[in-house]
Amino acid sequence: KAGVTQTPRYLIKTRGQQVTLSCSPISGHRSVSWYQQTPGQGLQFLFEYFSETQRNKGNFPGRFSGRQFSNSRSEMNVSTLELGDSALYLCASSSGGSGSNDEQYFGPGTRLTVT
């Protein structure tokens, strides 16, 4: 069974630009969550999508958005990039069940550098 894939793996952008990151979950998984990881703030939850609907959202500005397609693949978009958006962006997939034991499996991440 293929794992979670994220593209691209590395990205360099300039301040003010926008970027789109993609995540393909494990086959059969309907939930995709996104996290931002930085040395200063650690791992922070961005949002979760389940069956094409945003089910949960973290405390990030509106420049961060996402969507999920009918095949459960998800994209996140960051507009008007700032230097502080440089981070490792991790995507996690799970079955999306309501129990607390719904394991999340992570992709390799996309490392975004904003210059």
Place this chain on the structure above:
Amino acid sequence: AQKITQTQPGMFVQEKEAVTLDCTYDTSDPSYGLFWYKQPSSGEMIFLIYQGSYDQQNATEGRYSLNFQKARKSANLVISASQLGDSAMYFCAMREGGRGSTLGRLYFGRGTQLTVWP
């Protein structure tokens, strides 16, 4: 208040020895799950072990075991017979169960950098 606290920024252990990584958590939800992940320098988060709040026994997965003390709200990871390949960052995380806005969200600690030396 922090949902997950990992008080050890770094730990060192000699190969073949056991090591315990500390994790305490804070929640008022009676249903929750606790997870440990390993993150090598490559960046990928690797799931290691899970413990549910209603589980009567401590979880074990190969060389990994979770020392779950519910009353103390602690979920320490024990790695037995450490190997050089265990050197990585280790994160404790929690998911609160049931309905509500936190569904699907994992709360992470700041991590513990484990170094295994020969």
